[in-house]
Amino acid sequence: MTHITNVNWKTCVKLLLRILVLYGLLFVPFSTHAQDYSFSLDKEVVAVWVNQDGSIDLDYWFTFTCDRGAHPIDVVDVGLPNTHYQLSNVSAYVDGIPAIKIGKSDYVDGVEVWLGSKEISPGDQGTVHVVIKNIGRMLYEDSQDANYASIQFSPTWFDGQFVHGTTDLTVRFHLPPGVQPEEPRWHGSPSGWPQEQPDAMMDDEGRVLYVWRHGSAAPDRQYLFGASFPKQYVAEGAVQSPPSGFEVLLGAIWGFARGCCCNPLAIIVLIAAGIVGLSVWGDRRRKMQYLPxxxxxxxxxxxxxxxxxxxxxxxxxxxxxxxxxxxxxxxxxxxxxxxxxxxxxxxxxxxxxxxxxxxxxxxxxxxxxxxxxxxxxxxxxxxxxxxxxxxxxxxxxxxxxxxxxxxxxxxxxxxxxxxxxxxxxxxxxxxxxxxxxxxxxxxxxxxxxxxxxxxxxxxxxxxxxxxxxxxxxxxxxxxxxxxxxxxxxxxxxxxxxxxxxxxxxxxxxxxxxxxxxxxxxxxxxxxxxxxxxxNPLPQGSSSGGRSSGGGSSCACACACAGCACACAGGGR
Known part of the structure; x- marks a missing residue:
């Protein structure tokens, strides 16, 4: 019996070694290649155009400086809010020259832009311009006012192991045509943002424009911005109802699992947190029901x-x-x-x-x-x-x-x-x-x-x-x-x-x-x-709640009541 056990143990060790070798052959080249990237994001400007059909257009301008001795910046990943877009509606340019290839990113939920001959060499600076049109399902019913539509958006951010320094970040929200200056509402600025509220003005098309700017933003941090406006300025059916607490939990678990599937403990922790969140949300909802x-x-x-x-x-x-x-x-x-x-x-x-x-x-x-x-x-x-x-x-x-x-x-x-x-x-x-x-x-x-x-x-x-x-x-x-x-x-x-x-x-x-x-x-x-x-709680009863989350190192897990959570991140 002991001899058989030893044989099985040795067999398992050999099998494990083979698996580790195969894993190394498959993944080490890619990891080593990716770790060679090192750059600064000197400037990022993104314009968000809210369309009357409920979709948005994004206009990104990135200015990168590739570090000396680093791998050339040959591809840029841009995280997108959701999957409701067509690759045919994405265009990109490097210093005014069209990118050679645009495809689905292998690293983030979004697209990858291959720079081709216009790759940014070590010690050089370059500007990448990316335009994405007609990203659908971006408007949600405002959580504070059912007559208002709400949008929230996070500009794409980059992995901290590749990017360093600070970024001059500008975010511009162009609200739908017809919205009057006194009607919309801006959402609170992100934590640590220098402006308590955005600059408000009218753009060249007569649209209400909100502008947030931070001269030394963190390029590897997610910043969330938002605005609300009357529903009447977008097409009927363009505004979605907020997701339920259960949908939020499922979205968070799915997004987290996609990015961190190799860590079962993390998933267990997330599920436990979700259950607690659902309990809190249900308890809050129960407290608002005051009729006997x-x-x-x-x-x-x-x-x-x-x-x-x-x-x-x-x-x-x-x-x-x-x-x-x-x-x-x-x-x-x-x-x-x-x-x-x-x-x-x-x-x-x-x-x-x-x-x-x-x-x-x-x-x-x-x-x-x-x-x-x-x-x-x-x-x-x-x-x-x-x-x-x-x-x-x-x-x-x-x-x-x-x-x-x-x-x-x-x-x-x-x-x-x-x-x-x-x-x-x-x-x-x-x-x-x-x-x-x-x-x-x-x-x-x-x-x-x-x-x-x-x-x-x-x-x-x-x-x-x-x-x-x-x-x-x-x-x-x-x-x-x-x-x-x-x-x-x-x-x-x-x-x-x-x-x-x-x-x-x-x-x-x-x-x-x-x-x-x-x-x-x-x-x-x-x-x-x-x-x-x-309407006191019956003895022995309990209720559920909700939770939502997101991140850049793991895939985005976004679902927000009264908002269109635009998680975008990662990057090489």
Whole structure:
């Protein structure tokens, strides 16, 4: 038995040695060859053109210096966001001369450009120009606003074992034609970037242009940039829904496995991290579901008579938006003044008007002496509001009641949109403001309705922006009109100032967004505090979550909610 074991052991050793030799013959020449590369990336400029069909065009300019004694730069790998492109749409030039060959890269998820006779020799500098047109499936629904499309993009970066020094990196986003200067939103700059926000301007084609520049960027680091703009400027169907948490996890595992398949331990660690991530995401989602289970028990008939705020609770609208609706309802009644919108500070007016809802009175009680809002009191107010709506809904059909109030929202917008007279349109928008705010497309519809013609400022406008005159509040360059007398129902006409429609809409929409973002410190934490009381987690239950990731040494693993994650990297 011992003899047989020794024979098997020797056989295994011989087989192992043969495998190692074969492995060396197959892979060592390539590794040695690749390790000879050494260069600096002196400058990188990339222009991202967002097309109306949802695709993008990329225009790269790389300036390399090949180190003395190093292997000539004969091929350049360019990582691309995804695989939805055609090689026939890729062109490349070296110092103005066409590259001899373009193909799928063996090193990164992207293309390789062979320089041919224009290879960059040791000690020399050269510029490589690469153009990729019509990369599809790049736009996703914005995670903060369903009416906006979002794009995020990472310029290609290079392997740190080959590249050294710093890079003058410029990233240019050309947004779709028609986007107005006040409409888009830039995403936060990458960590360590010298600009907090990009330079914004109009390009030669009249497009909104965002420019980020870093004179000493790391050539082997991934930098992520992004912007969002209204969906209306791209074709229907061009914007994709965010991937689910499960899709994100699968994408991360697949991408990681492709690049690091030789390390089973790394894959196990990634899967474990993904499970934890899914758990966190599911827990966060659960915390946002504040309706009590009893409200979801179907009764019979429609419950009429709910206010817009109560209807918002029935629709399970995010609580920061519900708080924003309450605030604007109080502004309309002259019960509150916004002293600052960032950070939000308010002041309760004296004397208070009569006929306030209970939740409005409790909102005012949450105003502290310094003008900020007590989140604990707001949370108590919300718990009481949810309980009140739940009590009112007992015996009624939630499904039928939701349809009823969605119809009210639709009719409110229809009245505003179908009115031609500016003064009447302004008045109807004011009267039904809280109902129109319940529409998922509130931002977009507000901008569209008031894009042209004047707007008659609502009577409460001074409470909302007391620090700005009617002239300046609608944006730079706007002018206050002479106004027109409008009946208020009391028999006394009031002359209301007019504002340019587009400027008013932009100012108002931005104000609503800013208020919703600042009214509580952390929406998830605030809502969780309400959910613990109104919809507590059943004992012994649990939930899942999500995770996403990416990298350059391993293949890109990108899947982002509300973005088009453009992982590009590697390089020789």
């Amino acid at each position: 289970p009893s409200m979801k028990i179907e009764g019979v008939g429609v419950k009429r008579g709910l206010s817009a705020v109560e209807a918002a609770i029935l629709l399970e609208i995010p609580l920061n938006k519900v708080l924003t609706m309450i605030l604007f309802g109080l502004l309309k009644k002259g019960a509150i003044t916004v002293l600052r919108d960032d950070p939000l500070k308010v002041q309760a007016n004296e004397p208070l008007p009569e006929g306030l809802h209970a939740y409005e009175e409790k909102f005012l009680e949450a105003v502290k002496k310094d003008g900020t809002l007590s989140e604990s009191k707001l949370r108590t107010m919300m718990v009481d509001l949810v309980k009140t709506v739940n009590k009112k809904m007992k015996g009624f059909s939630r499904k039928e009641t939701i349809a009823y109030y969605r119809d009210i929202v639709s009719r409110a917008w229809k009245q505003v949109e179908e009115t031609d007279a500016p003064e009447v349109r302004s008045q109807r928008f004011d009267e039904d403001l809280e109902w129109t705010m319940l529409d998922d497309n509130f931002d977009d519809r507000t901008r569209r309705v008031f894009r042209t013609g004047p707007v008659y400022a609502p009577l409460w406008w001074g409470y909302y922006r007391p620090w700005a005159t009617a002239t300046s509040s609608a944006g730079s360059g706007s002018r206050q009109g002479s106004g027109k007398a409008i009946s208020t129902g009391s028999g006394k006409p009031i002359s209301m100032p007019t504002l340019p429609g587009a400027a008013f809409a932009a100012t108002f929409v931005r104000g609503v967004e800013r208020t919703a973002g600042n009214i509580v410190g952390n929406v998830t934490g605030f809502t969780s505090g309400v959910t613990k009381v109104t």
